[in-house]
Amino acid sequence: MSELDRLRDAMRATERPDATLDLETVMRAGRRLRIRRRVAGGAAATFVAGLVGVAVVAVGAPGPGGPASTGPAPSVAEAPPSAAASASASTAKEPTPPPTVARGVPGPKPLGQVIDTGVQQGTDRRVYYVVSVSVPGVPKVTIGLAAGRRAPDGTLRTDILVNDVAGADRSPGFHQIGYDERSSDAPVPTFGYFVGPAERIIGTVDGRQVDARMARWSMNKQVVIFWFDPATLTPGERLDGIIARDRAGRRL
């Protein structure tokens, strides 16, 4: 028997057919999640962040160049959370659409300066900006990071919004990381933010190290926004790990 056969057999032989979960608890939590999604869906814009799938309401006026309101509320994401932290504006009857953000729609108003990555996508420029969010039951999360595009006329359109869904958004260390979902004509370079004195951020993928580009948030210099050049890290490709180093090269 080959090692692969042995592995297959072992994986099946060790199944526990009697393993059960508390389905009452599952359904209770599922109902709560459904309600949170509905609540969020009724607001101006709805985003579902990746880690635990909690619905988040983006707060604030539309971005510069956007319409007076953020338009009709997108329906609530009910696709499986993808490996990317993302949000969805899927329509109601799609079977299992990939969770995408409210792609290509006007987004909430940026807080502080919009960071221009210099990455040209068609006639648009790839930009990142911090926005206000509100996560039900998580009062210490008030900001999220949006990946968007700025058109030549200055209009901002949001592609992906990521934010924490637990804890505090300004706690030291890495926060939610956003990955492209391959459902856009403009792939979103992998991005996120780190809180602390990071001078270098390095991702690893398949044993390869990739340096991120960085910019500090204009409203809080401890917040380091980073993204990976699409030429060095294919948008959507998952990182195996990521670290930050300070000026002296120490790992943070």
Place this chain on the structure above:
Amino acid sequence: MARGDAEFVEFARAASARLVHAAFLMTGDHHQAEDAAQTALVRTYASWSRIHDDDAYGYARRTLVNHLVDRWRRPMREYPTEEVPEQRRGDVADDVTTRAWLVTILGALSPRERAIVVLRYYFDLPEAQVARELAVSVGTVKSTSSRALEKLRTAAPRTADEEARR
């Protein structure tokens, strides 16, 4: 087509054991496995009315895998892979030994490799589907799978030797 709670319960009872076991294979930890499977079912139930009849299991599986991948995606985490699971009532020595062997050799793999091994060889998914579900290229699935199997070939004799010495 909307479906009711009774159908979900029937589905969850049928799928739970396999989801928990898949999560165990990916994490090497029973508690994490149960938490992950429960999270997958919660999200599946929350979306139940939108899931097509033939896709519920695939939806739950994708949700489970992505939930675990989400955790790895954050700054480096370590999973206890050397833990020998508790012995359950009715376990036989062979079962315990096989499980310990499995935990040890899977513990030699990176999280990504484990996920690919579980999707390819436990769920028997084709490479293209594994690539879609993990949002990586087919080439990455092939190379990672190959690397993982090479590690298994290296780890297996060592594990067998250790067992023999016991």
